[in-house]
Amino acid sequence: MASYATNEFRAGLKVLLEGDPCAILENEFVKPGKGQAFNRVKFRNLKTGRVWERTFKSGEAIEAADVVETAMQYLYTDGVFYHFMKTDGSYEQVAAAKAVVGDALNWITEQDVCQVTLWDDQPISITVPNFVTLEVTETDPGLKGDTAQGGSKPATLVTGAVIRVPLFINVGDVLKIDTRSGEYVSRA
Template sequence: MASYSTNEFRGGLKVLLDGDPCIILENEFVKPGKGQAFNRVKLRNLMTNRQWERTFKSGESLEAADVIDLEMEYLYTDGEFWHFMKTDGSFEQYPADAKAVSDALKWLKEQDVYTVTLYNGAPLSVTPPNFVELEVVDTDPGMKGDTAQGGTKPATLSTGAVVNVPLFITIGEVLKVDTRSGEYVNRVKGG
């Protein structure tokens, strides 16, 4: 496996640190004029999602982590694994475990496309698109004429996610939701 020297460190680079795959967030070069140079590096551990700050002597290197992001279609779950398929026509399938899908679980809809991060060829995490469109399967009855009033109520979507929606939303409508904040964006026409 290739390795990267501190002077190649930049945001987005994936490296192995203490045996875990990490993504570099920031790399700051510090050096007294006549003194030894160091790199103060912020990384996120991709296994634990925890942020690390580490200092390296400039010129040290870290092994590259075999981490790649691929677009994959969600197929189904057998209860233990969630199965994804490459969208490149290869029909290659990858089973993701509960830990890998945990952040995406409430947004998973069959046949939609997600970003699957593979580490050494196995799914490490699944990231939903920033916006998803999902049908309302349960909410209190809509109140006509209340469209301008503000006010919200919970609505359960087809994937099980619960989001706060305006009072006029009714069962069967399709909503656009921001998966980063978990917030309702708007109604989708034809829903």
Template sequence: MKESYSGNSLKSGLKILIQNQPYEILFSEFIKPGKGQAFVRIKLKQLLTGKLFHQTVKATDIFYSADITEINVSYLYNNGLNWIFMCKKNFEHIYVLKKFLFGCEKWLTNTSNCIIMLWNSSPISVYIENFIQLKVIDFNVAVQGDTVNSSSKSVTLETGAKVRVPLFIKKGDYIKIDTRIGKYISRVNK
């Protein structure tokens, strides 16, 4: 039997069903006006699409928990249609469609550790670590002395992703990337 929650017990991180679709609560605020019925403002993420929503619900509304599990995996390879991961616990292979990667595929290497979210035992999203280290394999030549117009250059990383980095970064350097925003953080000494 699914666990149930009233509107006033909704908390950040909780995964619930709304119209038979899984949502994660990102933010909730209980409001008791001077007059009238109490209500809750919530910010939701639709777990199948990644879209964000704001909704107001009554404090007495009932919601049911979504059957969501998270497993730690390592990225193996992709065949163009599916991205294949290996469960660290039982070495089982898990096939994930590209639409459930939500852009993290451009950061994946064969050493990437990820979390796969399963809904009713089917993968619905993949999360990569917030900070990763990748090797620079190519770069656009910056014109020396042209720091007035640009103090950065575009580089290609080992995964094929392109990011802007400071001019001192060279081919073969390792850099730290924030995968949530896709930006350079720092150079890494290896």
């Protein structure tokens, strides 16, 4: 298996740390004038999302992780697994457990394309687009004329997610949503 020495460390590199796939976020070279050189490294654990900090003696090496991010279309769920298909024409499919899919399903519906992170060909995380458009299926009736200011109310989207929307939004409206904050942006 390939490995990377500290002098190859850079942000974005995918490595194995304590058995988990991680991405290097930051790599700082630290060296007292006449002392041993170190690399102080921040990693994101790609399975848990947690940030880890570790210090290596310069010259040490860590194993590379076979991690790829690929565009895949969400197909359906069988109730236990969530099935995705590659969009490269290969029709290759993977099945992701609920824990891997996380809250991505708040923002995607069947046929939507998202980024799937595969480690040794198994899905470990799903990244949805920063902005999505989704239809409102349930909300209190809109208040005519109140198009500009003040007030919000809950609205249920076609995915089942509930977000805060302005008072003028009606059932059947299609909304643009920022998936990073889960906030309403505008009518699409």
